[in-house]
Amino acid sequence: MNDKIVEHLATQKKKVDSFRKSLTSESDRGCALFAAAYLDVSLSDLLYVSLVGNKNIEKDLFEGTAPLSTFSSRIKLAYYLGLISQTCRRDLDVIRGIRNDFAHDPGIISFNTQSIRDRCKNLSFSYHQKDADPRSHFTATVMGVLGHIHMATLSTTPHTEKSDDSPSEEDKEGHRQRISEKILEEMNKGADNI
Template sequence: MTTTVYQFIQKQHAEFTAFHQALTNESDRGCALFAAAFLDKALSDLLYLSLVADKRIEKDLFEGTAPLSSFSARIKLAFYLGKISKECRADLDTIRRIRNEFAHHAELISFDDQSIAGRCRNLQFSYHERTQQPRSHFTAAVSRILAMLQATGLSSVAPLVKPDDRPTETEKAEARAQAELAIQDLAKSFSSKTEAIPNASVKGASCGKPQDASYPED
C-alpha cells in the first residue's frame, strides 16, 4: 500500500469518527440533515471515482441542475452501476425521506414522531433490536452505510476515456467508393427490370372498359 492511499484511509477514518461524534451531539433535526448530507457527499465521491476522469465532470454531472446534482439521482445511479445493493438503495431512500421530513416542516419534530420512528425501525442496515430508540436505528444504519460507501469507493476502478474512433480519411474514401458502387448496382438492377417489361402489355393498356367484358346496363 502506498503512502498516499494510507493517508487517504487515515483521513477517511478521521472523518468517520468526527461524523459519528457529530451525530451524537446534534439535535434530531441537525442529526437527520447532517447524516443525509454526509451520505450524499459519500455517494458523490463514490460515483466520481467510478466514472471516466474528465475536468468537466463536476459541471456536467454534479453541479447546479446537472443529472447527478440530487441525492435521489446519486442513489439511483449507484444502484444501476452495481455499487450498492437493492437493500442499501432502499435504506438510502428511507434516510432521504426522513431528511425531507425534518427539512420541510417548520414545527418541532423528532425521531420519536410516529411516521419517522416507523421508518427508522425498518432500516435494514441498523444492527439494533426493534425496541431500541428510533434515533439509534437511524445513526447505526447511517454509519454502516457510510463505511460501506467509503470502502466501495476505495476499490472502484474508473473506466478509461474511449480512444479516438473517428474514421481516417482512407476509411472515409473507401466508404464513399462502396456507396457509389451500391448506387450503380441499384441503378443497373432497376434498368434491367424496366427493360424486361413486354411492350405489348404497355400498348394494351387503356383507360376504357376492355372490349370483351360485359357490364350490366345502368
C-alpha cells in the same frame, strides 16, 4: 500498504469520527439533514472515482441540474453500477425520505414522529434491537451505510476514457465508394426494368 492509502485512511477516520460526534450533538432535524448531506457527498465521491477522469466531470454530471446533482440520482446510479447493494440502496432511500420530511415540514417533528419512527425501526443496516429508539436505528444505519460506501470507494476501479474510434479518412472514402457503387447498381436495375 502504500503510504498514500494509509494517510488517506487516517484522514478519513478523523473525518468520520468528527461526523459521528457531530450527529450526537445535533437536534433531530440537524441530525437527519447533516447525515443525509454527508452520505450524499460520500456517494458523490464514490461515483466520481468510478467514472472516467475528465476535467469537465463536475460541471457535466454533478453541478446545478446535471444528471447526478441530486442525492436520489446518485443513489440510483451507484446501485445500477453495482457499487452498492439493493439493501444499501433501500436504506439510503429511507434516509433520503426522512431527510425530506425534516427539511420540508416546518412543524415540530422528531425521530419519534410516527412515520419517521416506523421507517427508522425497519432500516436494515441498524444493529440495534427493534425496540431501540428510532434515532439510534437511524445513526447506526448511517454509519453502517457510510462504511460500505467508503469500502466501495477504496476498492473501485475507475473507468478509462475510450480511445478515439472515429473512422479514418480511408474508411470514409471506402464507404463513399461502396455507396456510390450501390446507387449506380440500383439505378441500372431500375433502367433495365423500364
